Amino acid sequence: MSFVDTHGTVLAFDLGLRRTGVASGELSIGVAHPLTVIQADSTEARLAAIAKLLSEWQPVLLVLGLPTHADGSEHEMTRVAKNFARKLESRFHLPVFLVDERHTSTAAESELHERGIHGKKNKALADAVAAQLILQGFFDARLIA
DSSP: OOOSOSSSEEEEEEOOSSEEEEEEEETTTTEEEEEEEEEOSSHHHHHHHHHHHHHHHOOSEEEEEEOOOTTSOOOHHHHHHHHHHHHHHHHHOOOEEEEEOTTHHHHHHHHHHHTTOOHHHHHHHHHHHHHHHHHHHHHHHHHHO
């Protein structure tokens, strides 16, 4: 991970075809927080919602979860995420880091379940918590590197 800034806001995304979880954090402290879930059925609608978030939060970089099979091999959503990363970079002129997101959705649901959040409430928050886990993984990897 090569970038100069050691401070500034970061937004992270757990991309889905209908729901995209969003998390935020600050580079200098390296702590991620769930932010929101974008409900969008098209790439353009998703990008428009992201544009509003970028205007509000003014991030210095973006993080996007990269889905793969459990063994790390690629599948269709891997290609969708890589294409979406390119769209984010070209549209918003920010660096986009791809982060392995294997098992984050399951971990997010487990975390919410442990907190006593079940059913529809769990489903509504799970994508944002998955984005939080993706971003926290990015922050943690920076500390080790």
